[in-house]
Amino acid sequence: MAAQFGRLRKGAVNTTVAAVVVAALAASQAPGVTTDDAGRKVTTGTQPSPDASAEDSATGNSPYYTDLPPLNSPNPSPTTGTPDIPTQTEAGIPATVLDAYKKAAAALREAKPGCNLEWELLAAIGKVESGQARGGRVGADGTTLSPILGPQLNGNGFASISDTDGGAYDGDSSYDRAVGPMQFIPSTWEWAGRDGNGDGKKDPNNIYDAALAAGHYLCRNGWDLSTQGDLDRAILSYNNSRDYLNLVMRWVEYYRKGTHEIPDGTGTLPSDRSDDNAGAAPSPSPTPPRAPTTPSAPAKPDGNGGSTSPKPTPPGPTPPGTTPPAPTPTDTVDHLEDAGTAKLTAMAGDTFTKRISTRAETEAGKGVAKVRVRFTITGATGATFSTGEKYATLLTDSAGEAVAPALKAGEDTGEFVVRATVVGRAIAGLDYTATVTERAADTLTRTSDTELTCTPGGEFAEQVEVKATYKGAVADKVAATATLVKSADDPAENDKGPYFKDADGNPVRTLKDLETDEHGLLTLPKLYADDTSGTFLLRINTAGGATLTVELTVAAAEPTESPSPSASPSA
Template structure:
């Protein structure tokens, strides 16, 4: 989005109000926030930096709507059955859009409770980005009735972002455009997109998908949005503009005072934009007829230029396309290259083998170094790490993408990888943000959960009479290198002998769902404490000592003795003699 605030197209009154508001907000910036030389609001944290590339933001710094909140309070809400006035439409939020914001807040409360994302922040950003999906013009599933597209990011007053999606999202195969009610650019949506309405798709034009994606985007760096400094960082990462931050905060404060639901499609369409109307507005107003202009006075004749030296015979003037002399070399650019411009390639910076058990955090981190063509390290370059492949692994931030600035040695270290439950290999690609150089691929492997030790939780003898049932259940605890081994796959088999692991065909047994005897159980798993309690055991009519063997992934085994014997009977006591009567 453009860095400058632009003119507010709401008339003289709103323009005056806007100026006062922006001035006041600029004069009372939140703690931890400073202004750079270009007038952009930046924070003292590492994310985002003042030179954050537009391609690494949610919106590509596309234009946004500059309408200010109404001066009146957002409450009370209009009573049922009354006509929604323009003022009420401005203050309210369309029902489906509001529902999407609240559902996204609830989802983030579950997945990232430390982030403290308020739905009012999503509402504030949604208002500034698209006027709440053009006043709630969405269908029953939350998809906008027509696409909401920003202007081409072709460098003409905006960022220059060449096409990254083949026009799949924005319909433009030359340049990217911001898409949907939360205005994601395609390259960001590719990794940040979410399925918020459970239809199996990630659609930036769906307000449920877009709101959930925006929530995850704002929470991706383990920020606590209850902290003003982190809140500022998060908003600036969405659009790196001081004016944008001020405006979003204005709407956030307004919605925190209370708001109300209005019917879909009745919200007020936005008007003023930060780029002063460039690009496609949802409902462009017809321009008033131009007044006849006053003829301008004829300009004074220009003074004759000084005579030039005539060309040599047979030659041509410099630069006239002739063959007499070469065209002059254009003067070199006076703009110094950025650090990103000097990067020629990425090198691995000593990353060790990446292996972890399912559910564990990888002990090794991925390191990449940005270098010039001559091999010199390049600092302050943003490197993006992206997890690809069929895997549920994520970074420690909970996301599949992380962007890190290189340090003084040119090295960027990705956040720790956290394995999910999917086993096998996946790839992490390192690439330079804003620079088309070859990326680096790192292979990571997730192995199944394992245990190396099994032990019974008590030493009670396991005995039973023929045809009876064992009073005690078998319970074991699994550990791996001394730590609890949770969710480890296990099997339990009644075997023939210690040196014969084949299933026994007599003696103790378990019962299946139909009550039939079974002597092998599969699909068992230890619980969160590494415990596994087996179902009740029964005995047939065979007596003797039998063996139960429990085995887990990773090679841990335990053999348990089971005894089936007839109940012992105590010797009968002779009947007592009856007393005799004395004579």
């Protein structure tokens, strides 16, 4: 959807200057030339690729506001008694909205420091998508005072995205709509949504939740937003339009020069949208006529301080002379089938060697190419994909198959589920169960060959240190126990001989809850001996079955011979 830069603010510049500004903007913000994975030169941020999918963008490529920032710098911030000039008004961001952007950026600095997300980027997108939540018209918790809904994405001038949420987020059970101050479509919010204000809910109408979700969305795929190439890709993934990229970058640069906090509800409201035929866009392309749609009724108070969205109006028959949109590959998908995924098992902290493969098929069982399949890790688990995220969206190949990124196990043992769904279709998902086992070792060896000896009532000079490995590789964070046993054939704890000491200095002959370090090493505490002499055994066991028995000797010191007296010299 090509954006049309609309009317500039009253009294700012004339139409000729506006044309120059937009042309300069397009040139100054034109994406740079970089290289792809194969070393070919490509231009970042160009027009959408043939495989680009509205369903897989944050907004579904919905319309957005095209108002340009003022031409002059936002600095200095206004002081008491200063006239409210356009520059200062636009530089002001409502207090709650600004707080949400800054807190989201701070959270991303901690969760994904390599992303280098600036709060100014969130502010720029929030400005373009909703005019900073309609000028900051939000409650104390950050929830918008009334729902912010985009137009029905029914393919009539926009992307065609059939309902994916039963109207739960957007109040429309026929088609999806972009929702909230950051304008997420329901199918994207379902996996990208976050709880930014700690109330236990993920609400796209809450600026704290939406800003944090936008930050995580922009930081996915390992992108580093301090580089222009990744920044362009991230913005284009939010709304796949070069005009959108240029406009967002313009606002980013404007906010970088300075901004200030203003009271909630006092922000300026944008007036020009990318789907608005009016305006002073230079050489605008004619827009094909669209069938009129029934406007949505305003939201009504629900009696609890919130509001309820109106029930959607079912789409009417196609007007005469209007060609219905051609079915997409997604429209032909009937179900998902497993494409030969092997058993999914890995130890805690390891990467799964097998990957999930899913096939999108028609009712007749034929594979469907170029369909977006989303894989989502569900449940409370530390598992992620190799990208560091709990979701991944892939395009099916010519055989209709999509292979998910490798899974990486967390530290939680047990089972978790990965669900595969078709983006843009309300058909049953396909679940894959994966199992995480505890970290294990299959071999234990001492790191020293020194004999371990001690005199009765004394202490051993050397501490026992062992190294754990699994299939030849270092086995880190593996649980272990150490017990002074009675004999090689009797693993019961000995009641005499060498011992460890607890925090109070009492004898202890079994140590539990031990763990190897990152190098697979385990160093036991110092050993002591009672008055019993003899040979004793220390047995070390790890998860996975590795066992090592170490011999300890307690014996009295051998007396040393005194030198023979010298013979007296003869007289």
